[in-house]
Amino acid sequence: MRNLFILVLLAVAVWFGWKEYGDRFTKGPEHRAVIENRADRGMSAVRLKVAGKTFEKESLADGEDVNFTFRVARDAGFELTWTWSGASGEMSWTGGYVTRGPMAQEHIMTVDGDGSVIYRAESR
Secondary structure: OHHHHHHHHHHHHHHHHHHHHHHHHOOOOOEEEEEEEEOOOOEEEEEEEEOOEEEEEEEEOOOOEEEEEEOOOOOEEEEEEEEEOOOOOOEEEEEEEEOOOOOOEEEEEEEEOOOOEEEEEEEO
């Protein structure tokens, strides 16, 4: 019984490690996503999803940027959601394109005052 418990505990640890740190062992380029707030007001609950990964920032002041680095195992698009500070209702944007490889890119999403997102990708 004790051996079974140790085996289950080891399996859970391996699964957790693979789930949390598996992309560290994934070959391929490391991309960077940059969210720029140029809206003349703050953003809160900023969430970026790409290829099954979710990145979050609690708040993003006007003129502030946030960077997230990531790797992807397949080609994917971005899904960006946020709320304006002090306002209700969620804003969202879907678009952009990140490839599995072979070159690393910086994906820049600039949010302006009316909630529009300007997307551009540059080589790193």
